[in-house]
Amino acid sequence: MLPQLASSALAVFLLRQQLAAFPAELIESAQLAGASDRLILWRIVVPNLRPVLVAVGIVVFIQTWNEYLWPLLATSGTERATVQVGLRIFETEQGTAWGPLMAAATLVAAPLVVAYAFAQRRVTDAFLRSGLG
Numbered sequence: 001m002l003p004q005l006a007s008s009a010l011a012v013f014l015l016r017q018q019l020a021a022f023p024a025e026l027i028e029s030a031q032l033a034g035a036s037d038r039l040i041l042w043r044i045v046v047p048n049l050r051p052v053l054v055a056v057g058i059v060v061f062i063q064t065w066n067e068y069l070w071p072l073l074a075t076s077g078t079e080r081a082t083v084q085v086g087l088r089i090f091e092t093e094q095g096t097a098w099g100p101l102m103a104a105a106t107l108v109a110a111p112l113v114v115a116y117a118f119a120q121r122r123v124t125d126a127f128l129r130s131g132l133g
Helices: 002-007 009-020 024-032 037-065 069-075 084-089 099-131
Strands: none
Touching: 009 037, 024 037, 037 099, 069 084, 084 099
């Protein structure tokens, strides 16, 4: 998931927009109060970035979970294949077993739905704050 975070333009854009809108007065007041840079980062900046960090985490998780081509190229055999690549076992020379394929695809999509359901409010808030909503 970490390599995907660096290549996600949406993640970079969201974080940049949030940091550009961050009030500089908060940082200046903390510096005047004698707070160190590390304290300012962890006590002021990161808590205010939490909605965006959660949104970026969910978007990158979904993007990584749905990755198909790279796992197909990087793995050999069915023992190490990801679930998206594993869905191909329902496609045979005789045809596609649509019923079992749809049941398996529903089970594969379930973690994404659960993750988004838990973080829906923060994802929506992050998109609205960055101007994408």
